[in-house]
Amino acid sequence: MxxxxxxxSSLQVADRYHTHWKKAVIKYSPGCRDFKQALEKNxxxxxxxxxxxxxxxxxxxxxxxxxASFVAPYLIGFHLSNWARVYGTFIRAQSRGLKLxxxxxxxxxxxxxxxxxxxSQGALIALSSxxxxxxxxxxxxxxxxxxxxxxKSFVNELWPKTQTRSLNKSLEHEATHKLHRVxxxxxxxxxxxxxxxxxxxxxxxxxxxxxxxSQLHSWxxxxxxxxxxxxxxxxxxxxxxxxxxxxxxxxxGWGLAYPCPSANFCPMTSAxxxxxxxxxxxxxxxxxxxxxxxxxxxxxVMGSASYIFLNPxxxxxxxxxxxxxxxxxxxxxxxxxxxxxCDGEKLLKxxxxxxxxxxxxx
Ligand SMILES: C[S@@+](CC[C@H](N)C(=O)[O-])C[C@H]1O[C@@H](n2cnc3c(N)ncnc32)[C@H](O)[C@@H]1O
Numbered sequence: 001m002x003x004x005x006x007x008x009s010s011l012q013v014a015d016r017y018h019t020h021w022k023k024a025v026i027k028y029s030p031g032c033r034d035f036k037q038a039l040e041k042n043x044x045x046x047x048x049x050x051x052x053x054x055x056x057x058x059x060x061x062x063x064x065x066x067x068a069s070f071v072a073p074y075l076i077g078f079h080l081s082n083w084a085r086v087y088g089t090f091i092r093a094q095s096r097g098l099k100l101x102x103x104x105x106x107x108x109x110x111x112x113x114x115x116x117x118x119x120s121q122g123a124l125i126a127l128s129s130x131x132x133x134x135x136x137x138x139x140x141x142x143x144x145x146x147x148x149x150x151x152k153s154f155v156n157e158l159w160p161k162t163q164t165r166s167l168n169k170s171l172e173h174e175a176t177h178k179l180h181r182v183x184x185x186x187x188x189x190x191x192x193x194x195x196x197x198x199x200x201x202x203x204x205x206x207x208x209x210x211x212x213x214s215q216l217h218s219w220x221x222x223x224x225x226x227x228x229x230x231x232x233x234x235x236x237x238x239x240x241x242x243x244x245x246x247x248x249x250x251x252x253g254w255g256l257a258y259p260c261p262s263a264n265f266c267p268m269t270s271a272x273x274x275x276x277x278x279x280x281x282x283x284x285x286x287x288x289x290x291x292x293x294x295x296x297x298x299x300x301v302m303g304s305a306s307y308i309f310l311n312p313x314x315x316x317x318x319x320x321x322x323x324x325x326x327x328x329x330x331x332x333x334x335x336x337x338x339x340x341x342c343d344g345e346k347l348l349k350x351x352x353x354x355x356x357x358x359x360x361x362x
Contacts, residue, residue: 006360007095008088011282013080017125018285020157021080024116024150028072035287038072043294045073050295053078053233068146071116075150076291079118081282085231085304086122086196088280092359093258093308097320100127101225105189106135106163112171112212113198114140117151119231123192124159132161139183140166141176171198172208180215184222190314191226193219199230199245200238213248220253225314228254234277234303242305243269243276255315258308259326259359262344274329276342278306278359301357325362 013021022035029038039046049070065074090098100107107127111120120138128134138155142148145168155164169175183191193216202209219226228249232242243266250256250263259278268276279301284292292298310318329340330352339352341362356362 006357007091008278008280008357008360011084011088011091011280013083013282013285014125016158017121017154018080020154021075022287024153025072025075027153028068028075028146028150036290039076039287039290039294042073042076045069046077046291046294049073050077064143065115065147066144070144071146071150074147075116077295079116080288081299081302082115082118082196082231083122084280084282085278085302085306086119086194086229087126088282089229089231089258089278089304089306089308090123090126092278094126096257096261096324096361098227098257098308098318100134101190101314101317103189105187106137107190107192108137108139108183108186108188109192109194110139110141110183111151111194111196112141113195113201114142114151115144115147115197117154119194119196119229120151121154121158123194123229124155124162127192128159136162137188138162138164139179140164141171141179142166142168143170144168171202171212172205177211177215180218184218184224188224191219191222191224193226193228195229196231197233200232200241203241216249216254217252220249220311222311223313225317226311227257227314228307228309228311230305230307230309232305234279234305236275239275239277239305242307246307246309249309253312254309255312255318256307256344257310257318257320259306260342260344261320261324264345267342267345267347268328274331274340276305276328276358277303279303279357280359281357303358306359327356327358327360327362329358 025038029041032038109120140148148166232238247265325341325343328342331338337352338349341348
């Protein structure tokens with residue numbers, strides 16, 4: 001068993017993308033001429049955001065990132081790793097048979113709680129064709145105008161043909177809910193709704209969560225194929241909320257393209273102490289390694305509760321190309337370490353060989 005052959009292993013950031021990321025970090029660090037200075041200047045805010053995301057109850061951060069001074073530390077500490085988690089989710093699903101629908105019209109990406117746009121940029125990279133013949137429309141929504149501005153700067157520089165609009169409003173705001181009707185009345189080849197590290201942030205706001213659920217219900221019935229991409233923390237509290245959302249959505253008729261192709265309730269829910277999440281690895285640049293040194297972590301393997309849901313129009317066109325049995329855990333039996341796999345219906349224990357990543361195919 002493989003990690004090196006797995007599509008979620010050793011994810012690479014393209015040079016142009018990494019260069020723009022560095023440029024953005026420096027731009028949002030007033031008075032700094034290079035990355036090293038910017039890292040030093042943002043050290044305290046970086047640690048503050050990190051602690052908020054990793055040490056709060058259940059590992060769920062709720063620091064409002066609306067101040068301009070949060071852009072650089074967010075970019076430094078979170079942007080590339082979130083990008084890798086979303087990009088890794090897409091390329092795994094694509095390697096298992098998920099394809100862009102053919103036909104006219106743009107691919108419309110809607111990035112809810114976009115932050116610096118890591119998720120939509122992961123989608124743009126995964127879905128762009130080498131010929132450049134796919135049109136994209138991007139809608140960025142966040143309560144921080146500074147984060148939206150940074151997200152736009154990536155798209156303007158790296159995907160200049162993409163039509164970008166933004167809404168600087170809270171997800172609670174009426175305007176966000178009205179937009180939904182506008183989007184559905186415009187034709188598209190595919191809708192991709194992205195919710196990356198946002199769902200758990202709304203935990204304290206059940207009204208907004210239930211409004212989002214009701215919008216998702218209407219996207220599920222939309223005639224245009226629609227993918228919903230959800231990424232949440234791998235830590236237990238966050239992942240279990242993502243699993244609950246998964247189970248709710250399959251009940252509402254959404255299919256799944258990742259991590260498993262099942263439209264049943266998640267078998268891991270009743271499997272005792274473990275829970276389902278995915279793991280990815282990426283080749284790190286010196287700037288990322290210097291950041292990890294400050295944070296006192298080595299994000300060798302990056303976990304994420306990652307899902308790609310398909311509305312019925314998209315599920316019709318999805319044919320999985322491989323018999324999927326996904327690595328979901330490593331239970332111990334006495335001295336032996338076993339491999340737990342899941343085919344979406346049932347769990348199976350077997351012999352563990354090598355060190356496969358969770359979410360990869362067994
Ligand atoms: C953890 S960050 C994730 C950002 C980005 N999606 C990513 O994957 O890197 C959460 C984002 O959601 C935004 N957010 C949280 N609650 C929100 C709300 N109620 N309305 C609008 N944006 C919100 C925050 O401003 C922040 O940019």
